Amino acid sequence: MRFMMMTTDNGPDDAPPDEKLQAEMGKFIEEMARAGVLLATGGLEPYGTRITSSSGKITVTDGPFAEAKEGVVGFALIEVRSREEAIELSKRFWSIVGDGTGVIKQVFGPEDPFPGQ
Amino acid sequence: MRGSAAHASIDAVWRLEAARIIAGLARMVHDIGLAEELAQDALVAALEQWPESGVPDNPGAWLMAVGKRRAIDRIRRERRFEHKLAEMGRDLETRPAAEFDVPDDEHIEDDVLRLIFTACHPVLSVQARVALTLRMLGGLTTEEIAHAFLVSEPTVAQRIVRAKRTLSEAGVPFEVPEGPGRAARLSSVLEVVYLIFNEGYAASGGGDWVRADLCQEALRLGRILAELAPGEPEVHGLAALMEIQASRTRARTGPSGEPVPLMEQDRGRWDRLLIRRGFAALLRAKAIGEPPGPYVLQAAIAACHAQAPTAEDTDWAQIASLYAVLASVAPSPVVELNRAVAVGMAHGPDKGLALADALVDEPSLRGYHLLPSVRGDLLARLGQLDEARTQFERAAELTRNAPERKILLERAASLRRPAQ
Numbered sequence: 112m113r114f115m116m117m118t119t120d121n122g123p124d125d126a127p128p129d130e131k132l133q134a135e136m137g138k139f140i141e142e143m144a145r146a147g148v149l150l151a152t153g154g155l156e157p158y159g160t161r162i163t164s165s166s167g168k169i170t171v172t173d174g175p176f177a178e179a180k181e182g183v184v185g186f187a188l189i190e191v192r193s194r195e196e197a198i199e200l201s202k203r204f205w206s207i208v209g210d211g212t213g214v215i216k217q218v219f220g221p222e223d224p225f226p227g228q
Numbered sequence: 229m230r231g232s233a234a235h236a237s238i239d240a241v242w243r244l245e246a247a248r249i250i251a252g253l254a255r256m257v258h259d260i261g262l263a264e265e266l267a268q269d270a271l272v273a274a275l276e277q278w279p280e281s282g283v284p285d286n287p288g289a290w291l292m293a294v295g296k297r298r299a300i301d302r303i304r305r306e307r308r309f310e311h312k313l314a315e316m317g318r319d320l321e322t323r324p325a326a327e328f329d330v331p332d333d334e335h336i337e338d339d340v341l342r343l344i345f346t347a348c349h350p351v352l353s354v355q356a357r358v359a360l361t362l363r364m365l366g367g368l369t370t371e372e373i374a375h376a377f378l379v380s381e382p383t384v385a386q387r388i389v390r391a392k393r394t395l396s397e398a399g400v401p402f403e404v405p406e407g408p409g410r411a412a413r414l415s416s417v418l419e420v421v422y423l424i425f426n427e428g429y430a431a432s433g434g435g436d437w438v439r440a441d442l443c444q445e446a447l448r449l450g451r452i453l454a455e456l457a458p459g460e461p462e463v464h465g466l467a468a469l470m471e472i473q474a475s476r477t478r479a480r481t482g483p484s485g486e487p488v489p490l491m492e493q494d495r496g497r498w499d500r501l502l503i504r505r506g507f508a509a510l511l512r513a514k515a516i517g518e519p520p521g522p523y524v525l526q527a528a529i530a531a532c533h534a535q536a537p538t539a540e541d542t543d544w545a546q547i548a549s550l551y552a553v554l555a556s557v558a559p560s561p562v563v564e565l566n567r568a569v570a571v572g573m574a575h576g577p578d579k580g581l582a583l584a585d586a587l588v589d590e591p592s593l594r595g596y597h598l599l600p601s602v603r604g605d606l607l608a609r610l611g612q613l614d615e616a617r618t619q620f621e622r623a624a625e626l627t628r629n630a631p632e633r634k635i636l637l638e639r640a641a642s643l644r645r646p647a648q
Contacts, residue, residue: 145337146244147451150501188501192444195240199287206285 113150113190113218114197116204118211120157120184135207143189143200152187188218234279237287242271245288246367247452249295251339252331254402256299260346261392264364266302270294292331340365341456342402344449348417351398356391357420359384365452366445376442377427414457418466418523421449425470443474454509464513465523471506472530475499486631491539503534522558525550544574561590569602577609597626601636608643617643 143149158174159182187204191197197215205211246267254263270291284290331339347360358377362368370388374381405413428442450467457463479493488494510531513524520528529550536542551567564587572580584603593599604619620640624633 145452145455147448147455148244150505190444190448192243192441193236193240195236196244199237199240199244203286 112193112197113188114194115216115218116187116189116197116201116213117183117216118185118208118213120182132208139204139207140187143187148189148191148196148200150188150190152185154185155183157182157184183214234283235275237283238271238274238278241274241283241287241291243367245291247340247343247365248288248336249292250364251343252292252336253295253299254343254346255331255335255339256296257303258402259396260343260360260364260402261396262302263299264392266295266298267291269298296331337456338404340452341404344417344453344456345404345413346395346400346402348413348420349395349398349400350413350416351400352391352394354420354423356387356394357416358424359387360391361420361449362424362445363388365449368445376439378439414460414462417453418462421446421453422466422470422523424449425473429473440477443470443477446470447474454512458512459516461513461516461518462521462523464509464516465521465525465527468506468509468513468527469523469530471502471509472527472534475502475506475534482631484631486635487629490533491542495538498534506534507531520553520557522554525554525557529554542573544570548574561587561593562596565593565599565602568606572602572606572609577606581606581610595626597623597632597636599623600626604639613643 140149140152143152158176160174161172161176163170163172189197189200191200194215194217201213201215205213249267249270250260250263253266254260257263257266273294274287274291278284278287344361344365347364348357352360359373362373362376363370368376370384371381374384377384404410424442425446428440428444428446447467447470450463450470453463454467475498476490476493478499479495479497480488480490482488506527510524510527513520513527529547532543532547532550548567548570551563551570555563555567564583568580568583568587570580571583581603584599584606587593587599590599600619601623604616604623607613607616607619617640620636620643624636624640627633627636
């Protein structure tokens with residue numbers, strides 16, 4: 112089963128990432144790769160570009176957005192055997208990172224039928 | 229914490245950590261069978277304590293600590309016993325306690341690699357290697373292994389017990405072999421992983437999810453190996469081969485479970501992420517710069533298919549020449565049959581048929597439905613419709629897959645000459 116583990120942010124934060132934390136994260140990512148569970152990972156720019164389609168009109172707006180809340184700031188795409196395994200890995204992640212919020216969502220992969228099928 | 233929630237956590241932790249814990253303990257006791265028992269003891273302790281006390285912050289470290297303690301008790305007990313036997317005991321009290329090799333986080337990955345090599349030792353039957361590998365590296369229960377391989381639980385339990393005893397009696401060292409023996413030992417490991425993959429891949433057509441899960445187990449093992457033995461091109465070759473084959477999972481069965489041949493698959497349903505991972509693994513294999521082995525070659529063939537946007541774009545000449553190299557590196561009748569298909573596509577059905585015809589008396593292909601099916605296809609393209617029909621009917625008789633039989637019989641029927 113594939114899961115997208117995402118860390119969300121509660122608002123603009125321009126503080127540079129802590130070096131020690133970066134190193135520990137690097138180690139954790141390496142560990143996940145060595146355990147054969149990590150498919151892809153990455154960090155996301157804080158604001159990005161917003162695209163809205165409404166009644167055939169497409170609007171493109173560049174960030175920052177004053178009202179931005181809970182944007183996704185990083186992700187890891189993993190392949191594990193159960194949701195519980197994803198949760199265990201996520202617990203380990205948060206024990207390194209400290210305070211914060213994340214979301215775990217199953218990603219439908221080649222072995223899963225399309226939802227609704 | 230509710231008991232069932234704790235159990236689900238323990239199950240997940242065990243699956244994630246079993247290999248590392250068993251490997252670490254094996255470094256201490258030099259016996260993977262004993263190490264597994266000690267790790268199981270730690271698991272039992274977790275099952276007793278965690279539902280009450282809650283799951284510890286670092287559950288893997290907790291399990292390892294309990295396992296280590298049991299290992300040390302065990303070693304001390306045995307030493308005392310040995311000393312009693314020798315009627316000594318004079319220096320027993322003065323011996324430092326921490327003289328055994330204690331696992332640590334830094335070297336645990338090396339221990340995991342040792343564990344893989346030991347569990348896949350050629351002194352064991354292939355079935356025993358598969359069972360041990362799934363149990364020790366995958367953290368699967370005996371019941372799960374039995375279910376996946378369609379055998380009874382006692383059979384698997386027996387296999388595992390015997391395999392552990394065999395390793396102990398043969399004095400197989402807990403190490404990654406170096407030198408001239410290494411290549412053979414590595415191919416024994418790769419054989420086990422690919423066998424697990426194929427067991428799942430062959431079954432996934434039937435919609436049997438437990439067996440299809442074997443593909444995932446094998447992929448995970450392949451990915452672990454690629455991280456732990458990055459200097460081995462064949463390890464990356466196998467990883468690449470499995471990634472690319474797994475990318476087709478969703479496209480290879482039709483709505484009623486019938487197999488969809490590669491050339492007829494909806495390529496839009498192929499998993500691009502797995503294909504990309506497969507290509508990356510293949511590039512890593514090639515970057516090592518050794519002559520390609522069988523897994524690298526098979527992965528290269530799979531990559532040719534993955535690269536073609538449509539079936540018509542397939543570079544058959546390239547595939548035929550890769551099969552020619554494969555046939556010289558790892559000759560087998562099945563490789564030869566696949567080469568016949570590729571040559572038939574690249575250089576004309578008569579050339580392909582010549583290769584396929586040479587296999588007719590091959591004893592290992594007797595009863596293999598793909599031989600008449602391939603010959604039927606080549607004969608049909610040469611306009612020899614009666615012979616082609618006979619071959620498809622023969623293939624239909626031989627296949628054990630009902631939907632496939634139907635397709636073959638339809639092909640045979642379509643080759644009837646119109647009534648004069």
